[in-house]
Amino acid sequence: MPARAIPYLKIVVHLLCLLPFVWLLHMYQNGDLANQADPVNYLTHYTGDWAVWILLADLTITPLRRFSVKLAWLVRFRRMVGLYAFFYATLHLMIYVFMFSGYDVPTAFAGLQAGHLAEPWRQFKVIWPTIHDDIFKRKFIQIGFAAWLLLLALAVTSPQRIMRAMGGKNWQRLHRLVYVAGIFACIHYWWLVKTGVRRPMKDTVVLGVLLLARVLYALWKRRPMAAKTAVKA
Numbered sequence: 549m550p551a552r553a554i555p556y557l558k559i560v561v562h563l564l565c566l567l568p569f570v571w572l573l574h575m576y577q578n579g580d581l582a583n584q585a586d587p588v589n590y591l592t593h594y595t596g597d598w599a600v601w602i603l604l605a606d607l608t609i610t611p612l613r614r615f616s617v618k619l620a621w622l623v624r625f626r627r628m629v630g631l632y633a634f635f636y637a638t639l640h641l642m643i644y645v646f647m648f649s650g651y652d653v654p655t656a657f658a659g660l661q662a663g664h665l666a667e668p669w670r671q672f673k674v675i676w677p678t679i680h681d682d683i684f685k686r687k688f689i690q691i692g693f694a695a696w697l698l699l700l701a702l703a704v705t706s707p708q709r710i711m712r713a714m715g716g717k718n719w720q721r722l723h724r725l726v727y728v729a730g731i732f733a734c735i736h737y738w739w740l741v742k743t744g745v746r747r748p749m750k751d752t753v754v755l756g757v758l759l760l761a762r763v764l765y766a767l768w769k770r771r772p773m774a775a776k777t778a779v780k781a
């Protein structure tokens with residue numbers, strides 16, 4: 549891939565990653581979202597699905613580039629795609645807090661417009677017992693939240709200058725947690741569906757293949773001959 553093509557390809561990747569969000573705005577504008585049987589539920593599932601799919605796409609980059617040195621340029625997209633996974637996971641969390649949990653958005657806005665700056669916080673205190681109960685009672689919320697915290701840590705430490713400050717090895721070790729975030733996200737999915745529902749299977753199989761690729765590569769790299777030819781991680 550010629551270096552001068554990378555900026556154009558980056559624009560394409562940005563557009564592709566933003567497409568689900570733009571589609572959601574389009575659905576909101578033309579009324580399709582309101583016509584869903586349960587719009588809030590639809591939004592929660594839509595953003596959750598895209599967070600997982602983009603996270604899986606991000607995890608695919610490393611095994612792909614290891615196929616050949618010619619694919620080394622793919623690494624230039626890893627941070628960007630990872631940040632989009634975080635973006636959709638954060639949107640998902642916002643939808644959970646501000647819609648799923650019953651936050652009264654119109655009252656919070658009306659309060660702000662009337663000059664009551666504390667109204668959004670007051671509304672948050674109203675729903676806090678529901679969120680608190682969810683965090684302590686529902687396992688799938690706990691693991692989803694843990695997945696989001698990991699993605700947050702990776703997003704915050706993703707800039708180059710933080711990588712330099714942490715040292716390459718430490719940074720790499722921390723960023724391997726992206727696999728743990730993927731595992732947590734799949735467990736979150738399994739724990740929230742009813743027993744017997746197999747919807748999370750496809751995502752789990754893809755994650756399993758990617759983890760297996762990672763393990764096989766690590767084993768292969770340990771062989772004395774292979775160590776010399778291994779593409780640097």
Ligand code: HEM
Nearest residue numbers: 592593596597599600637641644692693695696733737740
């Ligand atoms: C930040 C904490 C999180 C909370 C509070 C949360 C909450 C939820 C809730 C309430 C649902 C719907 C459950 C239902 O239908 O009853 C859901 C679904 C889902 N969440 Fe999360 N989640 C979180 C983090 C994540 C993360 C980090 C990911 C992925 C990276 C994720 C992926 C999903 C998926 C794939 C679904 C199911 C989508 C479907 O059924 O099509 N969630 N989540």
